[in-house]
Amino acid sequence: MIFMLALLLTCNTITASELTSLGQVRTEQRVKTRSTKSNGTTSGKKASEIYRSVEQMPRYPGGEAALMKYLGANIRYPEDAAKNNIEGRVVLQFVVEADGSIGEVKVVRSVDPSLDAEAVRVIKSIPKFTPGRHDGKAVAVWYTIPVSFQLTHEEDSDINQ
Secondary structure, eight states, X not given: OOEEEEEEEOTTOSOHHHHHHTTOOOOOOSEEOSOBOTTSOBOSXXXXXXXXXXXXXXXXXXXHHHHHHHHHHHOOOOHHHHHTTOOEEEXXXXXXXXXXXXXXXXXXXXXXXXXXXXXXXXXXTOOOOBOEEETTEEEEEEEEEEEEEEEEEHHHHHXXX
């Protein structure tokens, strides 16, 4: 039996109200300190605001289609999840920093630890975005992305033909 990965990806299609109704969103502070020295003091940087909605949202070079292509090419279905027929949609949130790099990544809706870890690994490897802009300035923005993991049996596709 051969398993193939079917990656279904939709960017920014899950609203906060949908996530809240799923009971998955925690209340967060919008202002947070970016770097802390080992003694607990900040490294001189001001606390940065991370926006949820801005005038111009971050954009992956080439658009959503290019982002889906990148994720599809880089996600590897975890072997243990495939063996155990584990499927589902992992919902992630990550910060697109003011320089376009990927900052904090967190799982908002978990499926299985191995699928969660693979989705996080690939998100952390994404090349720089064009950053979001607010009031004419590049700013850090939360970005939500669901990644669906679905196993397909090659034998099933032969039966349906």
